Amino acid sequence: MxxxxxxxxxxxxxxxxxxxxxxxxxxxxxxxxxxxxxxxxxxxxxxxxxxxxVGHCQHCRNYTEQDLCSICAHPKRSQSKLMCIVESPADLLALEQSGQFKGRYFVLFGHLSPLDGIGPEQLGLSVLEQQFQNSVVDEVVLATNPTVEGDATAHYIADLCKKYSINATRIAHGVPVGGELEYVDGTTLARSFAGRTQMP
Amino acid sequence: MxxxxxxxxxxxxxxxxxxxxxxxxxxxxxxxxxxxxxxxxxxxxxxxxxxxxVGHCQHCRNYTEQDLCSICAHPKRSQSKLMCIVESPADLLALEQSGQFKGRYFVLFGHLSPLDGIGPEQLGLSVLEQQFQNSVVDEVVLATNPTVEGDATAHYIADLCKKYSINATRIAHGVPVGGELEYVDGTTLARSFAGRTQMP
Structure with missing residues (x-):
């Protein structure tokens, strides 16, 4: 029935x-x-x-119903020489809500995953390279997820940056603020050790 | 943002x-x-x-986009003298899928719950009483959920049946088939004891 x-x-x-x-x-x-x-x-x-x-912003590929998203259309932010690269619009929102970053973005909509047929073209890296060529930025912050695929994607884009003499940085990975060392996994601890900074 | x-x-x-x-x-x-x-x-x-x-069937109150649902419009089932009363269309579907019941239904869309403002009128019991008056059925199977509210609703409708000399029965409650006694709660065990039947 x-x-x-x-x-x-x-x-x-x-x-x-x-x-x-x-x-x-x-x-x-x-x-x-x-x-x-x-x-x-x-x-x-x-x-x-x-x-x-709803389509994609011509500059950063984020979702928007205009040609440019609100960030790329912002008079100050669109002139920023600092670009943050994220995997998804949700990541972008999380970064925006932290209120720290005032530059521009580029949204990949995924990460390199050859087995799933996702290569540089699917991530819009030709659009990104075009922007590198036009030298709109001088530093790129790679904020892809700290997974194998995210790391691989970050390395790929870092190589691209080198070609155009753009400084590529990666967000820090380590113990989350408020977290307890006891419950943090080994890989994260190892990365937080490797990324240790000088006490002021 | x-x-x-x-x-x-x-x-x-x-x-x-x-x-x-x-x-x-x-x-x-x-x-x-x-x-x-x-x-x-x-x-x-x-x-x-x-x-x-999608509205409600004029006879059984189940969802349908016609005046009568497919069961109430069925030539044989609509003549059945056996009526099963359930709380929701999902319950009706579950009973239909068991394939045992070949009579007609009446869907209450809830159970008596005076604190939430759900009384006999909200459950369409006046429509049901009308059908009792027209003596379309001679047995009513009360298949409301075995909860306090479901039981109360079943008792209320059983009283209504008495008024029109209609036989009211309640579905059996007890240990589910395939279940293990060890893991069955006390109330269910008590009801399965009270409802014990003669071995053939």
């Missing part, structure tokens, strides 16, 4: 969301039909508007 | 789904924009179609 066609279609469609299986989709559908038809309507409209209009 | 307006709206709208907070909504939005714009479009269309057309 199945539900009525429209309800079945709704349940199946909800499964396009990540981590949503048949049961969760069913629960969501009942919730929307029973308690939040207005929310479902808003969601439908927001989805249509977003998929129709 | 926030994302572009349309992306922010999309993320906020996704939060109308049950159990989806800001981070999950963000993850879902990125997933849809990056990997499944087609799925997002289908979802939007399915949501609009469902909220516009």
């Amino acid at each position: 199945e539900f009525s066609p429209l309800l079945e279609k709704m349940i199946e469609s909800l499964r396009c969301l990540p981590g949503v299986g048949r049961k969760s989709a069913q629960r969501a559908a009942f919730h929307l039909l029973e308690r939040d038809r207005r929310g479902a309507e808003d969601l439908a409209k927001a989805l249509i508007a977003a998929i129709e209009h | 926030e994302f572009s307006p349309l992306l922010e709206k999309m993320i906020e709208s996704l939060r109308c789904l049950p159990g989806v907070g800001r981070k999950s909504a963000q993850r879902a939005a990125f997933h849809l924009l990056e990997r499944d714009r087609r799925g997002a479009e289908d979802l939007a269309k399915a949501l609009i179609a469902a909220i516009e057309h």
Whole structure:
């Protein structure tokens, strides 16, 4: 037995969301039909508007519905000679929320992963190289994730920087602030040792 | 810092789904924009179609976009004198999938819960009483959940049945098939004792 066609279609469609299986989709559908038809309507409209209009910023590849994102269109930040390279818009948001970085960004939307068919072209590195050629930056901060793929991507971009005599730096990896040494894994401890700094 | 307006709206709208907070909504939005714009479009269309057309069956209150659901419109089942009363469409589906029950249903969409303002009227019991008056059934199987509220609801409907001389039965509660006694809670064991049956 199945539900009525429209309800079945709704349940199946909800499964396009990540981590949503048949049961969760069913629960969501009942919730929307029973308690939040207005929310479902808003969601439908927001989805249509977003998929129709949200594209990538021409400079940094972040999501935006304009040609340039709000950071690349910012009069001061767009002139910055400092560029931070991140893997995803979520990483960019996390850095922005820390409030420390006032330069420009470049979003890779992934990391080098030849087995998955993700090479330099998929990460927009030709766009990035173009910007290096136009010498818009003089320092690149590599803020890819501290994973094997993230590190490999950072090294690849660092090599690219060398070609254009741009200074490439990597964000520090070590014990998180507030963390306890006892519970930190060995690799992180090793990196925090290797990256130790002089006490003032 | 926030994302572009349309992306922010999309993320906020996704939060109308049950159990989806800001981070999950963000993850879902990125997933849809990056990997499944087609799925997002289908979802939007399915949501609009469902909220516009899916209503309740006039007989059993289950979701349907017709006047009668597929069970109530079924030539044999609609003539059945046996009615099963469940709390939600998901319960109805579970019973249908067990393939044992061939009668008709009535969906309460909840259980009696005076503190939440859910009384007999909200559960459609006047519609149910109307059907009792028209003597369409001669046995009612109460398949509400074995919770305090579900039991209270079952008792309330059983009283209603008495008024119209309809036989009211309750589904059996006890040790689940395949379960081990050792891990079954005391209340369930007590009910499985009280509901013991004669060995053939």
